[in-house]
Amino acid sequence: xxxxxxxxxxxxxxxxxxxxxxxxxxxxxxxxxxxxxxxxxxxxxxxxxxxxxxxxxxxxxxxxxxxxxxxxxxxxxxxxxxxxxxxxxxxxxxxxxxxxxxxxxxxxxxxxxxxxxxxxxxxxxxxxxxxxxxxxxxxxxxxxxxxxxxxxxxxxxxxxx
Amino acid sequence: xxxxxxxxxxxxxxxxxxxxxxxxxxxxxxxxxxxxxxxxxxxxxxxxxxxxxxxxxxxxxxxxxxxxxxxxxxxxxxxxxxxxxxxxxxxxxxxxxxxxxxxxxxxxxxxxxxxxxxxxxxxxxxxxxxxxxxxxxxxxxxxxxxxxxxxxxxxxxxxxxxxxxxxxxxxxxxxxxxxxxxxxxxxxxxxxxxxxxxxxxxxxxxxxxxxxxxxxxxxxxxxxxxxxxxxxxxxxxxxxxxxxxxxxxxxxxxxxxxxxxxxxxxxxxxxxxxxxxxxxxxxxxxxxxxxxxxxxxxxxxxxxxxxxxxxxxxxxxxxxxxxxxxxxxxxxxxxxxxxxxxxxxxxxxxxxxxxxxxxxxxxxxxxxxxxxxxxxxxxxxxxxxxxxxxxxxxxxxxxxxxxxxxxxxxxxxxxxxxxxxxxxxxxxxxxxxxxxxxxxxxxxxxxxxxxxxxxxxxxxxxxxxxxxxxxxxxxxxxxxxxxxxxxxxxxxxxxxxxxxxxxxxxxxxxxxxxxxxxxxxxxxxxxxxxxxxxxxxxxxxxxxxxxxxxxxxxxxxxxxxxxxxxxxxxxxxxxxxxxxxxxxxxxxxxxxxxxxxxxxxxxxxxxxxxxxxxxxxxxxxxxxxxxxxxxxxxxxxxxxxxxxxxxxxxxxxxxxxxxxxxxxxxxxxxxxxxxxxxxxxxxxxxxxxxxxxxxxxxxxxxxxxxxxxxxxxxxxxxxxxxxxxxxxxxxxxxxxxxxxxxxxxxxxxxxxxxxxxxxxxxxx
Numbered sequence: 001x002x003x004x005x006x007x008x009x010x011x012x013x014x015x016x017x018x019x020x021x022x023x024x025x026x027x028x029x030x031x032x033x034x035x036x037x038x039x040x041x042x043x044x045x046x047x048x049x050x051x052x053x054x055x056x057x058x059x060x061x062x063x064x065x066x067x068x069x070x071x072x073x074x075x076x077x078x079x080x081x082x083x084x085x086x087x088x089x090x091x092x093x094x095x096x097x098x099x100x101x102x103x104x105x106x107x108x109x110x111x112x113x114x115x116x117x118x119x120x121x122x123x124x125x126x127x128x129x130x131x132x133x134x135x136x137x138x139x140x141x142x143x144x145x146x147x148x149x150x151x152x153x154x155x156x157x158x159x160x161x
Numbered sequence: 162x163x164x165x166x167x168x169x170x171x172x173x174x175x176x177x178x179x180x181x182x183x184x185x186x187x188x189x190x191x192x193x194x195x196x197x198x199x200x201x202x203x204x205x206x207x208x209x210x211x212x213x214x215x216x217x218x219x220x221x222x223x224x225x226x227x228x229x230x231x232x233x234x235x236x237x238x239x240x241x242x243x244x245x246x247x248x249x250x251x252x253x254x255x256x257x258x259x260x261x262x263x264x265x266x267x268x269x270x271x272x273x274x275x276x277x278x279x280x281x282x283x284x285x286x287x288x289x290x291x292x293x294x295x296x297x298x299x300x301x302x303x304x305x306x307x308x309x310x311x312x313x314x315x316x317x318x319x320x321x322x323x324x325x326x327x328x329x330x331x332x333x334x335x336x337x338x339x340x341x342x343x344x345x346x347x348x349x350x351x352x353x354x355x356x357x358x359x360x361x362x363x364x365x366x367x368x369x370x371x372x373x374x375x376x377x378x379x380x381x382x383x384x385x386x387x388x389x390x391x392x393x394x395x396x397x398x399x400x401x402x403x404x405x406x407x408x409x410x411x412x413x414x415x416x417x418x419x420x421x422x423x424x425x426x427x428x429x430x431x432x433x434x435x436x437x438x439x440x441x442x443x444x445x446x447x448x449x450x451x452x453x454x455x456x457x458x459x460x461x462x463x464x465x466x467x468x469x470x471x472x473x474x475x476x477x478x479x480x481x482x483x484x485x486x487x488x489x490x491x492x493x494x495x496x497x498x499x500x501x502x503x504x505x506x507x508x509x510x511x512x513x514x515x516x517x518x519x520x521x522x523x524x525x526x527x528x529x530x531x532x533x534x535x536x537x538x539x540x541x542x543x544x545x546x547x548x549x550x551x552x553x554x555x556x557x558x559x560x561x562x563x564x565x566x567x568x569x570x571x572x573x574x575x576x577x578x579x580x581x582x583x584x585x586x587x588x589x590x591x592x593x594x595x596x597x598x599x600x601x602x603x604x605x606x607x608x609x610x611x612x613x614x615x616x617x618x619x620x621x622x623x624x625x626x627x628x629x630x631x632x633x634x635x636x637x638x639x640x641x642x643x644x645x646x647x648x649x650x651x652x653x654x655x656x657x658x659x660x661x662x663x664x665x666x667x668x669x670x671x672x673x674x675x676x677x678x679x680x681x682x683x684x685x686x687x688x689x690x691x692x693x694x695x696x697x698x699x700x701x702x703x704x705x706x707x708x709x710x711x712x713x714x715x716x717x718x719x720x721x722x723x724x725x726x727x728x729x730x731x732x733x734x735x736x737x738x739x740x741x742x743x744x745x746x747x748x749x750x751x752x753x754x755x756x757x758x759x760x761x762x763x764x765x766x767x768x769x770x771x772x773x774x775x776x777x778x779x780x781x782x783x784x785x786x787x788x789x790x791x792x793x794x795x796x797x798x799x800x801x802x803x804x805x806x807x808x809x810x811x812x813x814x815x816x817x818x819x820x821x822x823x824x825x826x827x828x829x830x831x832x833x834x835x836x837x838x839x840x841x842x843x844x845x846x847x848x849x850x851x852x853x854x855x856x857x858x859x860x861x862x863x864x865x866x867x868x869x870x871x872x873x874x875x876x877x878x879x880x881x882x883x884x885x886x887x888x889x890x891x892x893x894x895x896x897x898x899x900x901x902x903x904x905x906x907x908x909x910x911x912x913x914x915x916x917x918x919x920x921x922x923x924x925x
Contacts, residue, residue, distance in 0.1 A: 095241070
């Protein structure tokens, strides 16, 4: 039996440990916000957080997850108001929108580690996420906008340096 | 207004309120200016599409007593923003409050809603005026209802942002308060509609409206075809014949059935060639989840009978196309004496261009769920073509199309792939095979690349003659490419009128001798539409060759291009041997060389054309008319000593006539620029032994963020009045990008690349 948490909820899984997290999320849990795009960790559409780090859920098996805290797009924020989500909406980043959950999860992880990323840092962090509609200029702009927001919030809460 | 019809549909109708009736007719026929008096008037635009254009507000507008305005969108949302723009137009024309607007998605039903085929950059082009009529009619009905309630003449009622106002008495009613009364009124006749003064538009042309699906998309709640879940649903993947036209040989499914979760392996029949939209057949693995289905498919033991396309080989085929391009072919446009002019020209320039197959590769691979109940079928899927879906599903199930219900989800990228419902037909067949349980069919990425409807492959050969002063005197273009028509009709070996009309025949050049030929090409795979279609190879070749001629003439490429376009004039496309013209009226939608000049000049000016650049950098320019819009791009490249290409900046000038949603127009062009870069630098699907050689995004590469242009500047031309004809938006940004990019590479390096993709051709 594998135990882990999913968006804060304890999970116990007794099935095939080889099952990729992606299909567990989508088909078993009904959390379809995490998308299938390539199945080989080439496109980033299935990006979720494992203990806060971005991972490709299509290449992560349930057997890998023992004791791990998994966060999906549905659990990124309770009300959809994570600064990255807000910036994404303010700039109308999405076109078809299919890859955007993965983009947002990668961007949120980036900003957690690197609150003010350079263009190069954005390229490095986001290179694994393909957008076939090519919303890249707005993704870049939204990350920078969210970086400002993260900074402001941190500063106003008085907990920052 | 016309009579009452088909009351049986009332229950499902999105009417203004209870007890409404449905109007039919009232659509009128658009009389084409060029139509002959003795013939039925030729229809153009939306009126010429199956199902036509509907403008009955009762079909598209529902107003609740609390003022909530629900607008029905019947076009597929695939990233162009149509659900937002569509509702914006109706809401603005009604003078409604955007904060109270909700958008619902219509099921597939063309008889009722009008044409739903979402391709060809047609949604706003065909529907903008109808949407205004819908909004205006609804507004007038609301005003009439308020006037009746107050017992005042309707002329004294004004509409003010979701309210009706009687200024003289100071009375005011919300839209919702008169919704039921308004619903009982007749729909005003078209000629009585009064449109809002565009100066008072709050949303149209302003572009500060948030996407209606923005919240759902950013929170993972948006539902695409691949996300559909139904009670008791099963999951399936299909092993298909790897060669187009091949079929199942021997097989053994025993091991597949041993995989936990696998329930059944189903044989799907292969449609004979040409197979059109029909599935390829093969073996379907149906399971309790997608993972089990995938594992089961790996365990199938199958041999395939490859059929007539088993030797399709891209290298050999390219040689065939080149040979065809070097010999005369069917003449599709001829002006003057090209052969004579080429012989006597001071300079004779020849170039051949190659553009390989491309796959649309939308991020959501084809996927759909289906449930068959008796002789009825319900579909939940992402499709650009709900009506084609109904017809195709009906055909494979041998049931009437009316028995097929298509619930349209968001489309996770289409680019033309999801105009073809083969995958949805597979889902329907599998639900029937599983005794009516809902089945979701998913393509993997490999399935998508191996079993697509690919962009054509082409060789474009151009010859040009210049006189002693460098003036062009002859132009010969041979375009050789398998046709989309061959996917549907046996024996098609020439490009169709629509393919030739995408920039091959219809060049407006000031050249006294011009000939376009279309030698034969046989198709060996499924060819389909890919965003901007044949405009890609034609514009790549034509606009590269213009720059090559400019170089031979010792001229600036932009100046040479403008001279070739010549003075501003309105050309009937038929005079360019283009009988198609995107099925638009040849007078209202003439080829306007002034607009083409306009975008060239704007792009050049904005990009700083002619200003010096550092060593290793260069600018290229290209312009193209497609989908009744005009686009010109200046691409700036940097090629370092190792041959690494980066794109610091792209300026694209765009003229699509009236701009309805500037934010989405800009977004479409931003995306088109990088999709153009992607196909020019990386895009290639190739065949060996009849099989696609690319399996996933490692071998079929597409542009990622680090290689996308760093700075994309979109320049929208000043929009004319809102009653002017609209051009398309989704596609016309793509065609000028590849030639502008390769012209820039030439400017930067002196190296002329004529074979796409660039890939490592610049590597030192």
